Amino acid sequence: MIEPILKEGERIDGLPAQNIRIIQNPDMFSYSLDAILLAHFASVKGKGSGLTVDLGAGTGAVGLFYAPRVTGQIKLVDIQPELAEMAQRSVMLNQLADRVQVIQSDMKAIFDVIQPGSAETVLSNPPYFPLNDTTKTNNDPHYEMARHELTIDLPGLAQVANKLLKNNGKFYMVHRPDRLADIFAAFAQRKLMIKRVQFVYGKAEREANMVLVEAIKSGKPGGVRIMPPIVAYTDTNDYTPQVKTILYGQAWSK
Incomplete structure (x- = not known):
């Protein structure tokens, strides 16, 4: 792998099971376990040769962790220029520039770059928190945009995913359980059947x-189908054997 020049405050974190490393800056935004579990949860259709789009990619963690499982093109979409630039350097770090492209854009405005109905798979780890009169947003603008529905809400995200996907293409998302009713409603209205x-x-x-x-x-x-649960930590705050296998075990099946 090519060793990058890190900027002030940046570090490299990795996922050993997938042999992928991610450049990130904790003062801006860092991926967490939800990104890893989403990339692991997402299935691969056929030989994995179709287009994959990661919406709200941040530093590119979900799409890059998914990349070793597929052979097709992957497009990482994020609105924040600083995070998109970090994602681009992570693409180079992992020597994936031939398959992975970073698009710095509002996801609602990507259809001049990505043809509607062209994606086999769409991934998203979106902002979890809706905006309302009582919302308390984060003081840091990078975390604020990553955590709160400032630029797109659940119905908007579902609409973008629907427009990107081929018929019978799949959309994978991680979210909060207390938004489950909102998720089912938004998806059903846009012909995304859970x-x-x-x-x-x-x-x-x-x-x-x-x-x-x-x-x-x-x-x-x-x-x-309700799949068996994942429990992340033991009573002593260590990762459970289940999660250790995802993080440090053999490369995920294709």
Whole structure:
């Protein structure tokens, strides 16, 4: 791998199981376990030769972690220039420039660059928190945009994913369980039929704090599968064997 020149405040974090490294700056934005679990949860259709689009890619973690599983092109879309620039350097670091392109753009404005109906797979780790009169946003503008629905909300995200996908293409998203009703409603109105749901728990005996969702464009209604849960941490705050395998085990199956 090519060693990059890091800017002030930056570091390189990696996912050993996928042999992928990501440049990030904790003062701007850092990926967390939700990005890893989303990339692991997403299935690969056929030989994985179709187009994959990562919406709201940030530093590119989800799309880059998914990249070793597929052979097709991947496009990482993020509105923030600083994060897109970091993602581009991570693409170079992992020697994936032949397959992975970074697009710095509002995701609602990408259809001059990405043809509607061309994506086999869409991935997204979007902002979790809706805006309302009582919303308290983060003081840091990078985290504020990453965590709050400032530039796009759930219905808007579902609309973009629907427009990108081929018929029977798949949309994978990680979100908060307390938004599950909103997710089902937004997806159903845009012909994204939810087919798999997996809950993630910080620790056993606690409420779920993440939900992973798979939906198919123009799929048949019904037939939702609730997958076995993921528990992230033990009582002693170590990763569980299940999560250790995802992070440090063999490369994920294709």
